[in-house]
Amino acid sequence: xxxxxxxxxxxxxxxxxxxxxMCHQTWxxxxxxxxxxxxxxxxxxxxxxxxADITDKGEVPDGYVVSRSKTENFPLTLESATRSxxxxxxxxxxxxxxxxxxxxxxxxxxxxxxxx
Amino acid sequence: xxxxxxxxxxxxxxEAETVTLSCTYDTSESDYYLFWYKQxxxxxxxxxxxxxxxxxxxxxxxxxxxxxxxxxxxxxLKISDSQLGDAAMYFCAYRSPQGGSEKLxxxxxxKLTVNP
Numbered sequence: 001x002x003x004x005x006x007x008x009x010x011x012x013x014x015x016x017x018x019x020x021x022m023c024h025q026t027w028x029x030x031x032x033x034x035x036x037x038x039x040x041x042x043x044x045x046x047x048x049x050x051x052a053d054i055t056d057k058g059e060v061p062d063g064y065v066v067s068r069s070k071t072e073n074f075p076l077t078l079e080s081a082t083r084s085x086x087x088x089x090x091x092x093x094x095x096x097x098x099x100x101x102x103x104x105x106x107x108x109x110x111x112x113x114x115x116x
Numbered sequence: 117x118x119x120x121x122x123x124x125x126x127x128x129x130x131e132a133e134t135v136t137l138s139c140t141y142d143t144s145e146s147d148y149y150l151f152w153y154k155q156x157x158x159x160x161x162x163x164x165x166x167x168x169x170x171x172x173x174x175x176x177x178x179x180x181x182x183x184x185x186x187x188x189x190x191x192x193l194k195i196s197d198s199q200l201g202d203a204a205m206y207f208c209a210y211r212s213p214q215g216g217s218e219k220l221x222x223x224x225x226x227k228l229t230v231n232p
Contacts, residue, residue, distance in 0.1 A: 042207060042222040042224040043207065043222040044222070045219055048219060090161065092220075096218070107160065
């Protein structure tokens with residue numbers, strides 16, 4: 001029952017560097033999401049994916065790139081990290097075959113990223 | 117676009133007492149889903165309770181219950197017999213019922229402190 005795994009849990013990087021946050025889920029959920037959590041803002045959606053090779057922008061996509069070549073993986077890349085991208089990042093997944101409120105979203109444990 | 121508002125950034129409650137967390141939302145949709153998530157210091161996002169808008173009956177899960185007022189677009193969470201383990205950030209979230217819209221819209225969160 002591995003669920004949804006994010007790596008690393010903590011990351012420190014420097015301005016201008018590229019960094020990739022990994023997300024892996026074992027449920028074969030169709031939907032996957034990336035959120036960032038900042039004090040005073042709650043969780044905001046960066047990108048999401050409805051299936052392999054299908055991705056779409058969320059509320060705050062600038063400066064981020066995603067890919068989804070396999071259903072179980074959904075990496076998030078910061079191509080040139082900036083200090084404003086210091087945040088806690090959450091990956092989540094959602095099944096599509098269950099209806100109504102059973103169709104709930106499951107979250108990873110988060111990655112705390114610091115950009116110096 | 118839908119918005120979710122949690123107007124109280126912090127609250128405190130004495131152990132064993134009852135506390136109510138408020139949440140309001142704005143939407144033009146008639147059917148939707150509402151959720152309360154708990155985030156303890158471990159950062160893990162944990163689903164507390166969920167509500168379908170077309171159901172008039174308020175959802176309950178053990179010590180947790182909601183007061184769903186559809187006309188007022190209000191979705192408050194009541195925690196009875198508060199325990200020290202209830203101390204956490206609480207997030208209210210909205211989801212559209214439309215297929216392909218599994219995205220969650222979160223409020224900014226509220227920090228609950230439980231005093232012994």
